[in-house]
Amino acid sequence: MATKLLSIFMLCVALILVLLEPNQGASTVETLAFQQQHQGDYQPYGTTQGSLRPQECAPRCTSRCSATAYKKPCLFFCQKCCAKCLCVPPGTYGNKQVCPCYNNWKTKRGGPKCP
Incomplete structure (x- = not known):
């Protein structure tokens, strides 16, 4: 649930950046695409084996x-x-x-x- 909220928040921020800075739009869209591709790789701290003290x-x-x-x-x-x-x-x-x-x-x- 938290990861879905985080991804929605990241998507909204990226869209706002695209709308506010049209000259930088292409790089922001590329960054957003990269983040969405690697979203499945994200593991919150402490939930993978050996990641806690x-x-x-x-x-x-x-x-x-x-x-x-x-x-x-x-x-x-x-x-x-x-x-x-x-x-x-x-x-x-x-x-x-x-x-x-x-x-x-x-x-x-x-x-x-x-x-």
């Missing part, structure tokens, strides 16, 4: 566990997973595919270990 786990996990009714176990396992994987998926639920280590760590019974 251990001291950054607590605030990320607090955010991740903010919507659950089971805060203590969520925070415990999230921080354990973050310490191992050094990443926390964005949002309060799902999105685990951006951090394979976090996603693939399983309990003894085969269920997901990380919230």
